[in-house]
Amino acid sequence: MQSGSSESASPRTERVQSLSTPDTRGKHRIQAELKRLEQEARFLEEELEQLEKMEKASAASKEMLSKVESRPDPLLSV
Template sequence: METETPSFANEQLDSSVGGVAAAGGSTSNDNRGKHRILAELKRLEQELKSLEEELEELERTDNVSSICAELLPYIEARPDALLPTCIPITEQMAQ
């Protein structure tokens, strides 16, 4: 998979949009289209950067299942603070 830098993509876009303008297209429409495409490209690059950072963070975290396995017995051993311990639990309370 080949990665392109933003400047390289901009150069390719400039050459393709310039070819359309030279062929008789409206320059103002071409510029608006060019800016719209560049804005979309920038948004996608920001999203890509965000996803790459999230992936790096996930790779740095420990295995979550092992942490959960250690935490589960501790939580199950403690009584629920919202359930009464001195009176029997009715069916309504269990729901």
């Protein structure tokens, strides 16, 4: 009878041990997701910096329009 009671205690011990051991696969997934989000945040910060350095669209459009208008169209006969 003691062997029966020791067997019933063993699964409990295993269950408690399995709950106390960390889930390394879950931890790895969380770390990978965190790393991906950090990379995305860095990418977006770099993109924002580039946008801040660019001229306003209207100023760039006016400059391009003046350059295009000053050159004759090579496909039209003069």
